[in-house]
Amino acid sequence: MQALPSLSLWNRWWQTVCAKMPFSDWLLVGTLLALGGSWNVIRADGGSERNCSAIPPYLPSTVVNTTLRLQALREAMSSVNVSAYIIPGTDAHLSEYIAPRDARMAFMTGFTGSAGTAVVTLNKAVLWTDSRYWVQAERQMDCNWELEKDVSISSIADWLIREVSDTDNIGFDPFLFSIQTYESYSYNLVPAKLMLKSIPDNLVDRVWTDRPLIPPDNLIRLPDRVVERTWQKKVEHIRIQMTDNPYKPTAVLLSALDETAWLFNLRGNDIPYNPFFYSYTLLTLNEIWLFVHKDRVTEDLKLYLNSTCFPLAHCVQLLEYEQVRVMLKDYMTTSGVKVWIGTEYTNYALYELITPEEKLLTSAYSPVLTTKAVKDETEQRILRDAHVRDAVAVIQLLMWLEKVVPEGKETEMTAAYYVNECRSKQKDSRGPSFETISASGPNAALAHYSPSNATSRKLTVDEMYLVDSGGQYLDGTTDITRTVHWGIPTDMQKDAFTRVLMGNIEISRTIFPSGTKGVNMEMLGRRALWEVGLNYGHGTGHGVGNYFGVHDWPVGFQGNNIPFREGMFTSIEPGYYKENDFGIRIEDVVVIVPAHTKYGHNYLTFETVSLVPYDRKLIDTSLMSPQQLQWLDNYYLTIRELMGAELDRQGLTEEKTWMLKHTVPFQSATASAAVSSLSLTLTALATALLHILL
Amino acid sequence: MQALPSLSLWNRWWQTVCAKMPFSDWLLVGTLLALGGSWNVIRADGGSERNCSAIPPYLPSTVVNTTLRLQALREAMSSVNVSAYIIPGTDAHLSEYIAPRDARMAFMTGFTGSAGTAVVTLNKAVLWTDSRYWVQAERQMDCNWELEKDVSISSIADWLIREVSDTDNIGFDPFLFSIQTYESYSYNLVPAKLMLKSIPDNLVDRVWTDRPLIPPDNLIRLPDRVVERTWQKKVEHIRIQMTDNPYKPTAVLLSALDETAWLFNLRGNDIPYNPFFYSYTLLTLNEIWLFVHKDRVTEDLKLYLNSTCFPLAHCVQLLEYEQVRVMLKDYMTTSGVKVWIGTEYTNYALYELITPEEKLLTSAYSPVLTTKAVKDETEQRILRDAHVRDAVAVIQLLMWLEKVVPEGKETEMTAAYYVNECRSKQKDSRGPSFETISASGPNAALAHYSPSNATSRKLTVDEMYLVDSGGQYLDGTTDITRTVHWGIPTDMQKDAFTRVLMGNIEISRTIFPSGTKGVNMEMLGRRALWEVGLNYGHGTGHGVGNYFGVHDWPVGFQGNNIPFREGMFTSIEPGYYKENDFGIRIEDVVVIVPAHTKYGHNYLTFETVSLVPYDRKLIDTSLMSPQQLQWLDNYYLTIRELMGAELDRQGLTEEKTWMLKHTVPFQSATASAAVSSLSLTLTALATALLHILL
Numbered sequence A, B: 001m002q003a004l005p006s007l008s009l010w011n012r013w014w015q016t017v018c019a020k021m022p023f024s025d026w027l028l029v030g031t032l033l034a035l036g037g038s039w040n041v042i043r044a045d046g047g048s049e050r051n052c053s054a055i056p057p058y059l060p061s062t063v064v065n066t067t068l069r070l071q072a073l074r075e076a077m078s079s080v081n082v083s084a085y086i087i088p089g090t091d092a093h094l095s096e097y098i099a100p101r102d103a104r105m106a107f108m109t110g111f112t113g114s115a116g117t118a119v120v121t122l123n124k125a126v127l128w129t130d131s132r133y134w135v136q137a138e139r140q141m142d143c144n145w146e147l148e149k150d151v152s153i154s155s156i157a158d159w160l161i162r163e164v165s166d167t168d169n170i171g172f173d174p175f176l177f178s179i180q181t182y183e184s185y186s187y188n189l190v191p192a193k194l195m196l197k198s199i200p201d202n203l204v205d206r207v208w209t210d211r212p213l214i215p216p217d218n219l220i221r222l223p224d225r226v227v228e229r230t231w232q233k234k235v236e237h238i239r240i241q242m243t244d245n246p247y248k249p250t251a252v253l254l255s256a257l258d259e260t261a262w263l264f265n266l267r268g269n270d271i272p273y274n275p276f277f278y279s280y281t282l283l284t285l286n287e288i289w290l291f292v293h294k295d296r297v298t299e300d301l302k303l304y305l306n307s308t309c310f311p312l313a314h315c316v317q318l319l320e321y322e323q324v325r326v327m328l329k330d331y332m333t334t335s336g337v338k339v340w341i342g343t344e345y346t347n348y349a350l351y352e353l354i355t356p357e358e359k360l361l362t363s364a365y366s367p368v369l370t371t372k373a374v375k376d377e378t379e380q381r382i383l384r385d386a387h388v389r390d391a392v393a394v395i396q397l398l399m400w401l402e403k404v405v406p407e408g409k410e411t412e413m414t415a416a417y418y419v420n421e422c423r424s425k426q427k428d429s430r431g432p433s434f435e436t437i438s439a440s441g442p443n444a445a446l447a448h449y450s451p452s453n454a455t456s457r458k459l460t461v462d463e464m465y466l467v468d469s470g471g472q473y474l475d476g477t478t479d480i481t482r483t484v485h486w487g488i489p490t491d492m493q494k495d496a497f498t499r500v501l502m503g504n505i506e507i508s509r510t511i512f513p514s515g516t517k518g519v520n521m522e523m524l525g526r527r528a529l530w531e532v533g534l535n536y537g538h539g540t541g542h543g544v545g546n547y548f549g550v551h552d553w554p555v556g557f558q559g560n561n562i563p564f565r566e567g568m569f570t571s572i573e574p575g576y577y578k579e580n581d582f583g584i585r586i587e588d589v590v591v592i593v594p595a596h597t598k599y600g601h602n603y604l605t606f607e608t609v610s611l612v613p614y615d616r617k618l619i620d621t622s623l624m625s626p627q628q629l630q631w632l633d634n635y636y637l638t639i640r641e642l643m644g645a646e647l648d649r650q651g652l653t654e655e656k657t658w659m660l661k662h663t664v665p666f667q668s669a670t671a672s673a674a675v676s677s678l679s680l681t682l683t684a685l686a687t688a689l690l691h692i693l694l
Helices: A009-020 A023-036 A039-043 A067-079 A104-109 A131-140 A153-163 A179-192 A203-207 A231-244 A257-264 A299-304 A321-333 A348-354 A367-373 A377-407 A412-424 A441-445 A491-508 A626-649 A653-662 A671-693 B009-020 B023-036 B039-043 B067-079 B104-109 B131-140 B153-163 B179-192 B203-207 B231-244 B257-264 B299-304 B321-333 B348-354 B367-373 B377-407 B412-424 B441-445 B491-508 B626-649 B653-662 B671-693
Strands: A084-088 A117-121 A125-128 A146-148 A169-172 A195-198 A251-254 A280-284 A288-292 A316-320 A339-342 A360-363 A429-432 A437-440 A464-469 A471-473 A480-485 A569-572 A575-578 A582-585 A588-595 A603-608 B084-088 B117-121 B125-128 B146-148 B169-172 B195-198 B251-254 B280-284 B288-292 B316-320 B339-342 B360-363 B429-432 B437-440 B464-469 B471-473 B480-485 B569-572 B575-578 B582-585 B588-595 B603-608
Touching: A067 A084, A067 A104, A067 A117, A067 A203, A084 A104, A084 A153, A104 A117, A104 A125, A104 A203, A117 A153, A125 A153, A131 A146, A146 A153, A153 A179, A169 A179, A179 A195, A179 A348, A195 A348, A231 A251, A231 A257, A231 A280, A231 A367, A251 A257, A251 A367, A257 A280, A257 A367, A280 A321, A288 A321, A316 A321, A321 A339, A321 A348, A339 A348, A377 A412, A377 A464, A377 A471, A377 A480, A377 A588, A377 A626, A377 A653, A412 A429, A412 A437, A412 A464, A437 A441, A441 A464, A441 A575, A441 A582, A464 A582, A480 A491, A480 A582, A491 A569, A491 A575, A491 A582, A491 A588, A491 A603, A491 A626, A626 A653, B067 B084, B067 B104, B067 B117, B067 B203, B084 B104, B084 B153, B104 B117, B104 B125, B104 B203, B117 B153, B125 B153, B131 B146, B146 B153, B153 B179, B169 B179, B179 B195, B179 B348, B195 B348, B231 B251, B231 B257, B231 B280, B231 B367, B251 B257, B251 B367, B257 B280, B257 B367, B280 B321, B288 B321, B316 B321, B321 B339, B321 B348, B339 B348, B377 B412, B377 B464, B377 B471, B377 B480, B377 B588, B377 B626, B377 B653, B412 B429, B412 B437, B412 B464, B437 B441, B441 B464, B441 B575, B441 B582, B464 B582, B480 B491, B480 B582, B491 B569, B491 B575, B491 B582, B491 B588, B491 B603, B491 B626, B626 B653
Parallel strands: A084 A169, A125 A146, A169 A195, A251 A339, A288 A316, A339 A360, B084 B169, B125 B146, B169 B195, B251 B339, B288 B316, B339 B360
Antiparallel strands: A084 A117, A117 A125, A251 A280, A280 A288, A429 A471, A437 A464, A464 A480, A569 A588, A575 A582, A588 A603, B084 B117, B117 B125, B251 B280, B280 B288, B429 B471, B437 B464, B464 B480, B569 B588, B575 B582, B588 B603
């Protein structure tokens, strides 16, 4: 696993979520961030913040000296005649995770947080980042850099308008701009007569002499046993959608890394936690061009891809990754072409070659992303299987913690290590699917927390503990969160936990028409919390893939996700976070399956494929409806059945005993039983009375 | 009340909804329409359809001869050098209801349905309308007209591309195009090299010699007793929003009729059911221009508007309605101006004068519409009051029907007449707020039904009956739907009715954070139906105003509605429709009020202000949760309290008795009571036993 500092799951997800969520959700996040901030953790790191007003300026040991690299960048800027240069934090595929070689903002500023934008002019250098990172930025940046706190593009543009003269050029790398990012800058800068200048040859790369290389690893093809649709079938399927489209596109351009990986059933190792490789695809009705680093394609793979074949329609022509713009430009000169792109993941460097309109067909997502969203039968089966094995690892973690935490020697770090080890022993394991969030007490209330040596808390029976972790397996990607308490929880903790669980259950058990959007039902995950004035400031769930990104968009509960259909997988993960106290999240992965209803058809519901019991101690069944308790008991029956067999198969008897103990049905033990027994008592009394009287 | 044929509430609402709803909702509507179609009703009208292939063509008496007017239009088209002319069905304010003088599509085609687009070329004439209207169109159009059935703009554009030569001009009246409509046509036509030609002088009007006049009625100002914010205060409030806006607009342009009516506390009589008048407003930081037909502004009103005053900032300068483009063009020549428009309601005729970008600031809705959405304390109080009086009329209708229906003499028409009469007797009545939907049996399953002599069914104890009606009052606008059965409902009817009611209650009782969007919680209105595979194909609710349009957008549960805030009013109206059998809808108006929660603040909930009981016979309490029953009993307590007092005040003792009978609490009468009584019995027995034994 290649670790980037601070490149945790939550960072990246929040960044994506924030970039795409409607304004009202932004506010929610803002509120939580304002409450939850990460300052304490970072302060606990031992260092302190820079003081640029001191004489001489005080710089902690954590800052990076950026003087020379800034000087070099400014020379590069002058050579291409720009007065300002914008450095975003993303990569050319608008990826959620980026590789170290794409961490240009971090290289230039010293700041390693996952969200931010840097701007360099000929005499100033400024970083914009949100409140989660203000302290971290003050500790990592030297006094060449100013920190700005309003991260909206309009605020960056306003700053540029003040700093840069009229008619000057603002440079940017179009590969690192989404279409929407470009349009936002343009909307704000054009009225002020500032010109955006697209510079496809990145200026930071020119001065970054020790920029990390692309990993040398070859690409791999998925084994046949995990594949139902060959790449040829997938290509055919996409071409049918092109032919059926009334706008008659002649080509589909794939820009996101998971699009190409999915289409060809290939995987790589270029991005931490994500089995992707740098690539683009241009698929036309007659030809297929795959842009990759060709030296990483083995002879076997070339054979697999029919890279020398005839007719061309069924042959993958390999071109160098860097050739994508040249090839696309060339294709656009052909008469009568129309290129179909997904606007959410196509970078501006490609987009600017495809306009004007008559050559462009846009949808939010490419047909590859919408087709990928629905798993075929094999993908469904193996992804369920992966979750069974994954649950073994999580059960092992929870059982172990229950035993060892009272001894007082374990920490967030050792727990994270333990669960990663457990997963690594499961069949087809390919490492964690993101950096494990192992968080005790107040750390669990931080939005983007993963433990480090500096922050790791000892686990105790006095604090709640949240573990959000997942694995990559050759057959599937997993993601599960459990929150537990090894001592005596407070009433508020039980209240909040039970309401989070009720939220998870209310979504899970809902029956809905095929085509319903997740965003229009995710409030079911919040409703029990809302009743008592609680809420959470993040999304409610995201798609998961088969040995893919742990956030397999565009499936999920966000506003920009596509409608739910049978065969999609998504996480459901409501939570609640109490500042400086505790954090709760209950996350399961579910598959969308048909629901059989009295009058209708084409109705769907969710079936939970994560198979780990919840902490009974935290559940207040008196708050729950009979339907919710029934759902919970049914779920536990499923766990007993599937995990019982798997734990037997793996010869894990202690784990099986633990699992059975934690999945005892609730209903026979509570209300309905109590009512029945009261009735029985009274009836017995009455019967006795009658006997006496008669 | 000016009645336009077929201009029913549902027509218009559906048209608006369809134009604005996301694609997935469209599908829902499509399904319902396909199931529910209106053919039977129209066929029952006695006439039959045209047959243009017969020799000679057969034309029923219901068609309009359009030969001469088409000839005249084509001459007009030639004179302005266009090969095709697009005739939409809307008006210059993109109104939901239009005045007879704006029914240009109906004049040209003969077709009076509310949804459609006509296109005339030099040798063809075609109407596009959706499945609800295909039969009606075949009955009303002569053989000059073809009917096309795919109503998407892309299909109209495809037809134009086939019919019209390259580089020819397609004419349109920019006043009748929304910005989005223009952009859709442009997107489709430009690649085919067809040019759209904006012709602000409407060509149909040139040939429509007997076009209805603007009503001569003067505008009226609202009496002080219903006004809290004077127009001066409202102007000040909007100007503050302009100053606070970071984009620094210098003007706000108001295009929708309710915007100007609201801003100046004025009302008119130009549109059926809607107390609006033709108008635009251009509000700058220093001046106010009101565009109206000046001869309808009395001297008193001129005084009220300070129309001759100094300083200009607080003086409403009156300009003729038709001068809006001239004035706006003039304003745009001023340096440094920036005009703020709401894109949803600004027509293209004004929009095209404001571009380019540096002079334009857009939001979906103008600051007037978003400010209007939250009612002030006076508006809230008087709108609640109007609902109390309105409930008297609906209670009178339901009580009367209960008595007279078994006698077999009443019809949908007489019932509609009766409720209108009842309303007209209430204080401050200003007529119905839309054409009453009074529908028995299968008619209630039709999406856009209002009774006519031809379709009106007799009311019987064997059919369910749905009445959706509302009133205009000087202090408020109402809208309520009740569904009843005077005989013995089937199990399916009770099941469906109860689930619709459960949907209404689940939304009504929900607690949510301020700023939640209606579209993200409206599934609560559907969930109980979804559980058994039922659904409805329309929206779940819309804002209501104070003596305003009955659909007071942008408040409501649609995707393009703004987030809910305290002080907004909306309808909640889930339903269920069984083709050829029955229709159920339960609609109440609610106000958004603060909710007091255990841990949080800034949480809201709904309080129902419609005060008419539901039909108890149709409620299966065994399906409902304890919380739902509790809500229902609380609601009935409110009805008893508020309506008891009002019916006393109006001396309506029979109505009061009826109301009390229909609002007996459910919970003491059903489950909890039954359980209690069983316990009591058993306890008594046990006690007796003990007595005997001791």
